[in-house]
Amino acid sequence: MNLRKPSLALILALLASSFLAHAAKQPNIVFIFADDLGWSDTTLYGHTKLYKTPNIENLANRGLTFNRAYTASPLCSPTRSATLTGLSPARTGLTAPTCHLPKVILNASVPKAGNPSFPYLKTVSVTRMDTKHPTLSKSLKAAGYTTGHFGKWHLGPEPYSPLEHGFDVDIPHWPGPGPAGSFVAPWKFKNFDHDPGMPKQHIEDRMAKEAVKWMEKNKDRPFFLNYWMFSVHAPFDAKEQLINKYRKNIDPKDPQHSPTYAAMIESMDDAVGTLMAALNRLGIRENTIVIFTSDNGGNMYDKVDNTTPTSNAPLRGGKATMFEGGTRVPCVIEWPGITKAGARSNALIQSEDFYPTFLNALGLKAAPGQIFDGIDITPALRGKPLMRNAIFQYFPHSPPIVPDWLPPSVSVHRGDWKLIRLFHATKKGGHRYLLFDLKNDIGEKTNLASQKPKLVQELDGLIESFLKRTNAVVPAANPNFVPSKYRPELEGVPKKKKAKKKG
Structure with missing residues (x-):
């Protein structure tokens, strides 16, 4: 019998085929990060009469709602970094939302002296998410996922943009803390404008449209869609017809009584609906993990419509405070085969938990020497007790x-x-x-x-x-x-x- 040795090309082809077959079985991931959305800003927890979030409610009916989900920080950039790295802001030194500022600082510090009116010296934050850190996007990309970032970033411009942190695509490739100029077009993004014939297009409508096009293109392979909303961060503007709609329903005695903010929340919820409708239409919803959460509590210090943007009541405080209103946020996870439809959990979870959870649940290995400040929350996703001692902010x-x-x-x-x-x-x-x-x-x-x-x-x-x-x-x-x-x-x-x- 004449047995010929397989060629190197054949061996490589078989390995590639095996790798792609394994990758094809992996679930897609859609991570939706609202910006400045408070715990009381959706209908999930029964503390709003004004805001309407039917699409988030529908997601909750299909997944698991966490009653006690916390961010790593009461401000955006530290929480975003913690989510992608699995590391606390205390470890990375990225503790303030200063990543849009021109000065690059990669190591936190404390000044030698300060204002004599205060007994403490505040730390000086890192201003970029260092590319030395392993990230969820890098790990998923290495495992065969195609990766796309859409929306807000605020972790640094190039060479610290999403493209340097494991994402294949970054739209609109904007490093700022909020949308460029406004929510309603015309915007001030570089090389990114409203669709032709839509002079007053809402940025969240456009971002959801771009994300859907990307999912359509990649529906036959596992993908990680990192959809980080601009909503509902400042500047405070919205579709005029929605503002007028809510203006008719305002109760001045209700602590939530900004028609503009209510309109912004509806546009945010519409974007969630657009993404979920696309998953259904493409026939991939049952193989897609969906996470919806926020980066910190609701804004209580700016002014819009002669009032604060929102109220986090019954929680105390809001964005940029260490009280519950600053760090407790809405969170829904739909994980087919793991979460139970319409379930709720009182388990303590936080931003740093997502990365290690995905690695463990998907059977992926951490990088050599890689550490996490979060834990695998899969037991809580399955409705079982979560064994953890404490969480920290x-x-x-x-x-x-x-x-x-x-x-x-x-x-x-x-x-x-x-x-x-x-x-x-x-x-x-x-x-x-x-x-x-x-x-x-x-x-x-x-x-x-x-x-x-x-x-x-x-x-x-x-x-x-x-x-x-x-x-x-x-x-x-x-x-x-x-x-x-x-x-x-x-x-x-x-x-x-x-x-x-x-x-």
Whole structure:
């Protein structure tokens, strides 16, 4: 018998065929990240009368809704980085949304001295998501996925754009914190304008259209659609007909009473509907994982229609605060074969969990030496208990224009208890603490720190271990501090923005 050895070309062809066959079995992933959407900004949790989100509601009816989903930070860029890297902002040093600024900073630091009116020194944030970090997009691309990023980025321009972080496509390739100019065309994007004949096209309509075209092109291979919405970030504008629609339904006594913001939420929800309709039409919904969540709580400090954009009630605070209104967000996950339709979970999850969850559930390997600050939440997705000790948020900043602002801080959630450590926020330079029982005080009205000193000590021990584990660059005591100038009674009181001079 004459047995010929297979050629190298044949071997490579067989390996490629085997690889593609395995990849074809893998589910698609659609990750929808709303921007500045608060926990009370959808109909998922029963705390809005004004906003309408039927498409998000339909997604929840098919998937699992998390009641206690948290972001890594109360601001966007740190949460976005944490989602893609699986690393806490405490570890990466990316703790503020400054990635659109021209100065490149890749290592966090603390100044040597500061304003004598404050006992603490805030950290200086990293301003780019460093390409040294493995990302979810890089891992999926290496596993045979085609990857596309659509919408907001805010983690740095080139060479730190989506194209350098594992994405094949990036539309509209915009590094800014919000849409360029406005939501309604004409926009100010470079080389990206409204469709012909649609002079007042809404950016979310256009982005959903582009994403659908991309899914149509890639429907026969596994894809990762990273759809990061511009909605509902500032600037605050919307379709005129929708604003007029909601203006008729405004109740001034309802804390949510901006018709413009309500219109923005409807356009956001419409985009979700467009994506889901495309998955259904293409016949790939049953092999597609869909995640819908937000990067931080709702905006409570800007003004639109002579009011704040929204209210996060019954939660306290909002975007840029470490209270629940700043970090608890809506979250729905539809994972065919794993999640149960219409189910709800009280498990504690956070931004850093998505990357390790996908790797483990899809049978993909982490890079050599790769670490995660999140965990695999697949048990919770299956409706089982999630074994985790605690979650942490790190925000070493104190934006004074925000209602309920706090000194630089870090928090821990364990069960129903939440402890916030305020770095060096006393006249003697020591830390100060806020302790809340969220089961009985979801609005964080009663600080129990003085009543439960042992619990404070125990939870603060978890915080200290977390900071050491992540090698966090932490705020320091201010050597220039003058106690007589300290005004702790003004903590949480928003400082008025300076009016711009005319002429």
